[in-house]
Amino acid sequence: MDIRKLDRTAVLESARILDQATPADWAAPTPCADWNLRELVAHMTGQHRGFAAAAAGRGSDLSAWRPAELGDDPVKAYRAAADEVLDAFARPGVLTSEFAIPEISTATTFPASVAIGFHFLDYVVHGWDVARALGIDPRLGDDVAEAALVFALRVPDDDRRLGPAAQFDPSLTPVREAGTLDLVLAALGRTPGWTAPATPATAPQH
Known part of the structure; x- marks a missing residue:
């Protein structure tokens, strides 16, 4: 399993999905209850930059991980950060390095293959978040979904998912014969059938 190839596939698919956003979509709700689409993309862009910094040995600086300022062209900002992290992961020798990821632990570092696995899983899931916010489905092959499931099942499902800073919600029972991505x-902790809540109808003016 080439984790860098899998990660690249997930990241490029997230960018393809985001290319379909229109100016009217940036305030749309997402499966991440605390974030609208613009806020989610600011987080995703910042995480790309944080992982790129970690690949360069600068991950311990928390400021590298903050949500990004997206400016007037959020898609352009996102694509630039995606290119940055993919280039960082592709550098010769990166797989022998250790990544500092202070949002997960300040007490230890992570082998590059493990850290890139974190990134891969995050962008499979966040790519789906963006797709659902836009009312579309992601295009991920079976190999990508199966690899993501391996990583997802390794994420501890305990009290650490209950706090306000938890990366994921407690797991849900999947429906019978659910697909691999589901x-x-x-x-x-995502609801595979999530759709944006209906906007209340505006009362007629008299």
């Missing part, structure tokens, strides 16, 4: 989502 199993990933349920394992990480």
Whole structure:
């Protein structure tokens, strides 16, 4: 399993999905209850930059991980950060390095293959978040979904998922005969059938 190839596939798919956003979509709700689409993309962009910093040995600086300022062109900002992290992961020798990821632990570092696995899983799930906010479905092959499920089932499902800073919600019971991507989502507390809540109708003016 080439984790860098899998990660690249997930990241490029997230960018393809985001290319379909229109100016009217940035305030749309997402499966991440605390974030609208613009806030989610600011987080995703910042995480790309944080992982790129970690690949360069600068991950311990928490400021590298903050949500990004997206400016007037959020898609352009996101694509630039995606290119940055993919280039960082592709550098020769990166797989022999250790990544500092202070949002997960300040007491230890992580082998590059493990850290890139974190990134891969995050962008499979966040790519789906963006897709659902836009009312579309992601295009991920079976190999990507199956690899993501391996990583998802390794995420501890304990009290650490209950706090306000938890990365994932407690797991859900998947429906019978759920597809592989739906199993990933349920394992990480996402509702696979999530759709944006209906906007209340505006009362007629008299």
